[in-house]
Amino acid sequence: MLTPVADPFDTAGLRRRVLAAWTDSPARFREDANAEEDLVRGGYRDRLLVELAQNAADAASRAGVPGRLRLELVDVGSGAEVLHAANTGAPLDAAGVTGLATLRASAKRDEVQSVGRFGVGFAAVLAVSDEPAVHSTAGGVRFSAAHTRAEVADVPALAAELARRDGAVPVLRLPWPADGPPPAGYATEVVLPLRAGSRAAVRAALEQLEAELLLALPGLAEVEVVVDGTARLLTCASEPPLARVRDGERTTTWRLATRSGELPAGLLADRPVEERARRGWTVTWAVPIDDDARPVPPAGRQVLHAPTPSDEPLSLPVRLIAPFPLGPDRRHVAPGPVTDALVAVAADTYADLVRELAGDPAVLALVPRIGLAAAELDAALGSAVLDRLRAAAWLPAADPEEDGTRQPPTRAAVLDDDREEPVAVLAGVLPGLLPAGWSRRDGAPALAALGVRRLGPAQVVEAVSGISRPPQWWARLYAALDGADREELGALPVPLADGRTASGPAGVLLPADDLPVARLGPLHLRVAEPAAVAPPAARRLLERLGARPATAAVVLADPAVQAAVEESVDAVEEGWDDGDPAALAEAVLALVAAAGTVPGELPWLAELALPDADGAWAPAGELLLPGAPLAAVIEDGALGTLDPDFAAEHDPAALRAAGVLADFALVRAEDPDDLDVDAAGEWADAVADRLPPGAPPPSWPPVTAVRDLELVADWGRALPLLAALPEEAWADVVLDGVPVPGYLRWWLSTHPVLDGRRPDRLCAPGSRELQGLYEPATGPEGVLERLRLPATVDDVLADVDTAIDLLGRLGDPARTVPAPVLRSVYARLALALDGVDVEPPPRVRVAPDRVADPAREAVVVLDAPWLQPLADALLVPAGGAPGPVADLLDLPLASERVPAVVTSTPVRRQPWAAVPGADLAAARLGVPELTGEVAVHEPLLAGEVAVHEPLLAGGRAVPWWPGEAVDCVDGSPAALGRALAWRAGAWSLRQALAEAFAEPARSADLAAEDAVE
Incomplete structure (x- = not known):
């Protein structure tokens, strides 16, 4: 028996009408039972809390008060738990009760701002409870599976159907009055005694309830969740376009973009009557943002909120809240014209959201990725959103002059380089260039989907070709491009010091600090503007691309400079038509001074056209410095004189290095054939004659000579000047290991430079070997030492x-x-x-x-x-x-001339070994014993032999005569010594051998003397 309670909503009348309808038509009972069974089978357990929150939001909206919802799980003992859901707002009324008890109907037909979905929300309670109740300040109502089953069992017409369903009945069709007010401060409370098996799921749902749910329920300001006595407060403070959602101590700020409107009636022709009456819509996109207002896409899978969560997956990392029509399962969007219209509105709203976000590359995470759609609706949304984003002006510009303005992707471009400096340099050159952070690789797919151009080094080079910028700008550009692919930078422009622009770095000269750039114009060299290549990184890049570091010495050695110098005199004679010869001379002399060139180092400099004292132009090597010592010793008029005013304006060292003469000048070459000096070939022949006979042609080292020796008129004053020349001028030349006289010493030695006489026809003072053959040379000691006269x-x-x-x-x-x-x-x-x-x-x-x-x-x-x-x-x-x-x-x-033979007869013959003194003689010859024979004549006579005539008698006395087998001597020790020395091939020992034969008795003493060193 039910305890009698007040029945302000006439639940008894509702029950009677329902039971009468079922009695009259059991098919109606079956239809209601099937409908409710479908709802239960729909798996609304996971949507229970959302549906309760949705109803609470609607109640608050109807009452025009801030919505509050309190969800509390209460343990009532014996393992039983009850879920209480108390909310503020409009209390339950009769229409509401009717709506709760009428399946597929709702009391919210005329409430445009309601978010509830036509009575389905409350039906979700059947997923967890068989005895749901609603307590309100205006009265209460409850539903009961057991009581409904008892009522139906008393109707004979329904008994068979009830039995067939094993007692299953439509719970929400028969209401009973309920007693008990809601908690203080709340207008309504839903009480759900939990069915066994659902308690763990409800507990988990409460613990996992997200504060972000409040974004879809604008009428609900807070939700308090109480589990096991512990409360968790979820709030949402909306300050459009921001909403701050708080979950306990954690607060998340969301950026919102919202559009509202009303659908054309024609679009809803095939929708249920409740939807046809509610054509208003509000679409909201929401994305979390950080403290810098940058979007932070929420983690995890996103679904459509319609307005509460559906099972419709979204790949966009943004929350979408929109009243898309749902299918019969209340989980997926129903296709059709309404969905299509809302897709278009949602895409427009999405563009609003992106446009209003901070101009930070983090926004690229919100760009749809082509081919990644999770479902049909997601694909449609992604395609529509991408179309809107391609056309919308939402991308920032890197150019400071466009600060704050936004541009569409069709105008935008990014560098294929995410460093700050390249973008900063090119911001004013490349229209639509995005800031550096937008070039990162992780954003490339999104930019490609938007159609944003990605510019590599080659495109940068093309963009900067032909533009005019200060040198410092080019320096920044080169430094910024350091490290880029050299193959794409070959045509990178380089501003030159003379105002021209090189079409590529190859061959461009990078000036060093010592290079007098401002004075090099007449040389028409491709010297880079110094300020454009000052940073080390800029120079490094240009060198990689073929530019050459250019010190003054390097530039001076450039073939173009040499050609200009060598052609300068002819250019003057032919009528200078390319500038001014004085300007060319100034440029070359500035280079010479900066390079520290020494006289003779670059012989071709002597061809530089310089002004002479007569107002004409002549090669530098044919001009004398005013007052030059050389002028006093050479023939009058042999060389010109440099213009005194020009000489006064320039460094004498530079003028001398350029070939202008002060004294005798050195000339250097790799080979004598390249020496432009007097008798160079004769010197080469002369020194080559000193090499061993049959030697191959010599390998010449670099050689040094002295020019203008043939022009000397006063050798008395010229020789001291020559003696003061560097050692290099006087040094020998080593040819294949043989030292030979250098050019200067050879030339002076072979010319009458010492009082009209050749030095090689004189001898060094004090020479004893050459005394009587040569006259001793006279002159300054230093000069004579340099000449190295023969001694x-x-x-x-x-x-x-x-x-x-x-x-x-x-x-x-x-x-x-x-x-x-x-x-x-x-x-x-x-x-x-x-x-x-x-x-x-x-x-x-x-x-x-x-x-x-x-x-x-x-x-x-x-x-x-x-x-x-x-x-x-x-x-x-x-x-x-x-x-x-x-x-x-x-x-x-x-x-x-003397064909003679021995004519006398010997008095005796004996072996050399038998001659007294032979032992000592053998020892002095270094042999153990003397061999052969000796014949003694007294006297030894030799005479001439007439041709074809017999030997004439007589002859002349001679001391000794060699023979093949027998030597002839007159018997004297001297003759013996000479004959034996000749026989032994030791002619230089003849006196020592003669002594051995002269004093045989002293052989031991003489041998002892030989042993003394």
Whole structure:
């Protein structure tokens, strides 16, 4: 029995009418039972709290008060739990009760702002409870499966159907009055005794209830959730376009974009009557933002809120709240014209949201990704949103002059480089350029979907070609592009110092600090504007692209500079039509000064056209500095003089480096053939003659010479100037390991520079070997030291020319020769002149103070010393080389003039080993024992042999005579010593051997002396 309670809503009348309808038509009972069963089977357990919150929001909206909802799970003992849902707002009324008890109907038909979905919300309670009740300040109502089952069982017409359904009845069709007011401060409370098996799910739903639910329920300001006595407060404070949602201590700010309107009636023709009466709509997009107003897409899967969560998946990382029509399952959107219209509205609203967000690349996360749609509605939304975003002006501009303005993606571009500096430099050059952060790779897919152009280095180069910007701007650009792909930067413009622009860095000169850029215009070089290449990063980039670092020395060595210099004189003579020769001279001299060029380092500088004292133009190398010491020693007028005013305006060191002469100038070359000096070829031939006979052509090292020696008129004053030249000018040249005289010493030695005489025809003061043959040189000591005058015969013989001169001097009767020199001088000359075609001298020296004329006197070269007593001719000292000496002098050998043989008979023959003193002689020869025989004649006679005639009797006495088997001697120790020395091939030991034979009794003493070192 039910306890009687007040029945303000006439629930009894409602029950009677329903039961009557079921009795009259059991099919109606079956229909209601099936409908409710469908709702229960729809799985509304997970939507229960949402539906309760939705009803609370509607009640608050109807009453025009802030909505509050309190959800509390109460343990009532014995494992039973009751869910209480108390809310503020309009209390339950009769129409509401009717709506609750009438399936598929609602009391909210005329409430445009209501978010409830026509009675479905309350039906969700059946997912967890069989005994739901609603307590209100105006009265209460409850529903009961058990009581409904009892009522139906008393109706015979329904008994069979009830049995067929195993007692299952439509719970929400029969209401009963309920007693008990809602909690203080609330207008209504829903009480749900939980069915066994649903308690854990309800507890979990309460714990996981999101505060963001309030975004879809604008009439609900807060939800309090109480579980096990612990309360959690969820609130939403709306300050359009922001909403601050709080869950306990955590607050999240959401950015909202909302549009409202009314659907055309024609679009709703096929929708239920309740929807046709409610054509108003509000679409809201919401996205969390951080403290900098940047969007922070919510984590996890997004679904459509229609307005409460549906099962319609969305790939957009933004919450959508919109009244899309749902299908019969109340979970998915029903396709049709209403959905299409709301898709269009939602896309427009989405563009509003994105447009109003901060201009930060984080917004790119909100751009739909093509091909990632989760369902049909999601695909339609993504496509429509992307169309709107492509056309909307929402992207920021990097150009500071466009600060605050937005642009559509169709105008926008991003660099393929996310660094700040490249974007900052190019912001005013590339229209529509986005800030640097928008270039990051993680945003590339979104930008590509929007159609934003991505610009690489090649496109940047194309964009900057032809523009005019200050040098500092170009410096920033180069530094910003450092590290980019060199293949795409080949045409990168480079401003030049002369105002031109190079179409690419290749070959451009990057000026060093020492380069006088401002003065280089006349050279027409591609020198970069210094300010444009000042940063190290800028230089590094341009060098990678083919530009060359340019010090003054590098620029001076540029072939274009050399060509301009070498052509400058001809250009003046032909009528200068490209600027001013003075400007060219200024530019070159500035480079020379900056490079620290030394005189002679760049010989071609001597071709630079400079003004002379007569107002004409001449090569620098043919001009003298005013007052130059060289002017006093050369022939008058041989060289011009530099214009005094021009000379006063320029650094003398630079002028000299350019070839203008102050004193004698050095000339350098890699080979004598490249030396433009007097007799360079003759010097090369002369020094090559000093190499060993048969040697291959020499490999020349770099050589140094002195120019203008042939112009000297006053050698007395010129030689000190030459002596003061650097050591380089006087140094020997080493050819294949053989030192030979350098050009300067050779030239001076072969010209009459010492009081009209050639130095190589004089000897060094104090020379003893050459005394009598050469006159000693006189002059400043420093000059004589530099000339290295000959002091010995070897000095003379080192050069073919001086050796030939010595050969003639030996035959000069006015000269004398030191006896030690005469002994070997002809032999040494023969060796020095071997292979040289030399005319025999008309006279030859036969004694230190005597010469002979072979044409008038008998002169021979003694080649067989035993013939000397028979020669009857003047003897030329052979110095151990009679054959070469005879060939050199074209003289006969003594053996050719004296064909004699021994004519006497020996008195005895004996072995050399038997001669007294033989042991000591053998020891002095270094042999163990003497071999052979010796014949003693008393006297030894030798005579000439007539051709085809028998030997004539008689002959002349000679001391010794060699033989093949037997040597002949007159018996004297001297003869013995000479004969044995000749036989042993030890001619220089003849005196030592003679001593051994002269004093055989002293052999032991003499041997002891030999042992002393």
